[in-house]
Amino acid sequence: MALEVFHKDETLELRRKLIGQSCRLFFSHDPVKIIRARGQYLYDEEGVQYLDCISNVQHVGHCHPSITKAAAAQMDLLNANTRFLHDNIVQYAKRLAATLPKKLCVFYFVNSGSEANDLALRLARQYTQHQDVIVLDHAYHGHLTSLIDISPYKFRKLEGQKEWVHVAPLPDTYHGIYREDHPNPGQAYADALKSIIEDVHKKGRKISAFFAESLPSVGGQIIFPSGYCKRVAEYVHEAGGVYVADEVQTGFGRVGSHFWGFQLQGEDFCPDIVTMGKPMGNGHPLSCVATTEEIAGAFTDNGVEYFNTFGGNPVSCAIGLAVLDVIEHEDLRGNALRVGDYLRHLLIQLQTKHLIIGDVRGVGLFIGMELVKDRVSRQPATEEAAQLVGRLKEEHVVMSTDGPWDSVIKFKPPMCFSMEDADRVTMCIDQILTGW
Numbered sequence: 001m002a003l004e005v006f007h008k009d010e011t012l013e014l015r016r017k018l019i020g021q022s023c024r025l026f027f028s029h030d031p032v033k034i035i036r037a038r039g040q041y042l043y044d045e046e047g048v049q050y051l052d053c054i055s056n057v058q059h060v061g062h063c064h065p066s067i068t069k070a071a072a073a074q075m076d077l078l079n080a081n082t083r084f085l086h087d088n089i090v091q092y093a094k095r096l097a098a099t100l101p102k103k104l105c106v107f108y109f110v111n112s113g114s115e116a117n118d119l120a121l122r123l124a125r126q127y128t129q130h131q132d133v134i135v136l137d138h139a140y141h142g143h144l145t146s147l148i149d150i151s152p153y154k155f156r157k158l159e160g161q162k163e164w165v166h167v168a169p170l171p172d173t174y175h176g177i178y179r180e181d182h183p184n185p186g187q188a189y190a191d192a193l194k195s196i197i198e199d200v201h202k203k204g205r206k207i208s209a210f211f212a213e214s215l216p217s218v219g220g221q222i223i224f225p226s227g228y229c230k231r232v233a234e235y236v237h238e239a240g241g242v243y244v245a246d247e248v249q250t251g252f253g254r255v256g257s258h259f260w261g262f263q264l265q266g267e268d269f270c271p272d273i274v275t276m277g278k279p280m281g282n283g284h285p286l287s288c289v290a291t292t293e294e295i296a297g298a299f300t301d302n303g304v305e306y307f308n309t310f311g312g313n314p315v316s317c318a319i320g321l322a323v324l325d326v327i328e329h330e331d332l333r334g335n336a337l338r339v340g341d342y343l344r345h346l347l348i349q350l351q352t353k354h355l356i357i358g359d360v361r362g363v364g365l366f367i368g369m370e371l372v373k374d375r376v377s378r379q380p381a382t383e384e385a386a387q388l389v390g391r392l393k394e395e396h397v398v399m400s401t402d403g404p405w406d407s408v409i410k411f412k413p414p415m416c417f418s419m420e421d422a423d424r425v426t427m428c429i430d431q432i433l434t435g436w
Helices: 008-018 065-077 087-097 113-128 185-202 228-238 261-265 293-300 314-329 332-353 382-394 419-434
Strands: 034-038 041-044 049-052 106-110 132-136 165-168 207-213 242-246 273-276 287-291 357-363 366-371 400-402 408-411
Touching (some): 049 419, 065 314, 087 314, 113 273, 165 185, 185 207, 207 228, 228 261, 314 332, 366 382, 382 400, 382 419
Parallel strands (some): 132 207, 242 273
Antiparallel strands (some): 106 287, 366 408
16 A cells, blocks of 8 residues: 655644654754655755755665665565574675774674664673773763763763763864864873873772764764874773774765774774664664674673674675675775865865854865854854754755754765765855855
8 A cells, every 4th residue: 555645744743743852853943855865865845956965874875776776685585583594694794894903803783873882882891890981072872871871962961970981071173172283182182081090090990991983973073183092092901991983973984095984093003892883784774893802702701692683684784785885886985085075175265265164174074164253262153053054955955063062064975975066065155154
């Protein structure tokens, strides 16, 4: 039976009636009803095209034909509990292992980034036999209770900080305590974290893990200063903890020059646990935790079976394999590097023209443009950023904001984003800012 098609106003009325109001829509005052998509383009019920600059989950592009073909073919053949033996999960694990440092060779497949980070927390605690966790200020790691507890972005609005959670300064060289004029901000921020570890030990507590996105996104599209992660890992290891790299939003070639965001810190840096999210399935619920044999062995030795009924099922892994094929065959890492550099260059040109643009930062197709009221105080231009996003929507460009003050215009588009798309969005931004 065909599904009933509603007018936009009817859909909105039904959503308000049936769906929890905390589940907010983009452009909630006047939502866009999207009925189809392809590549980096969205289409509303009237066929109007919108340029999608934010859907990092649809990693290789909306409704990629190779992905939908792989999904349909496997779904027509088998989709079963992951405790049945099947080739897809091991084939996919083998392909993933080839992209990672050799020590990250054991995989646990789950269904979302939140599940992956929750499992990483369990692995870290089981391996270290410690409880406490250090996270970065403004971090977000997922919506499960365990992850809200380690997400300052969330817990500060709810029940507050738990005694086993410790918040380190975000290594933001634009707004942070150590800025771009500091001789070695990476070392300075790492030393601030070391001080936290020392304070934890004075209280008789022990660190199980340091959690960080390889490029903090909710924190404002932050690029870590050189040497930060390596030095932090040394301090965390000395304290008996492990380093967890959250690659939910930054993995699978988004940075262009490397497959993983953490690799930007150099070949001699390797996390102990890496978590991945739905971009690996192009939006299909597929996620993963990669770790070492030692950490996985400690988790096995607790004597409690871990199973995830649908994590890494045959359909999910078929999709994951297809995504890897598309990244390779369409050179999407190369595209992220070329288009990302071009887009960043265009935004820097706008920065020289519009004083409201305080900073442009990023790598590959992970870019932030920060708006400020003036460049001396660097006071965030929160209202202006929201206005810009609203005006871009009127020009059929979908953008959103991030950062502690929602003053950062974020660019995390599907990886097929083109130079023509970069021209289009920057031209729109230029015209809007010129008119202010």
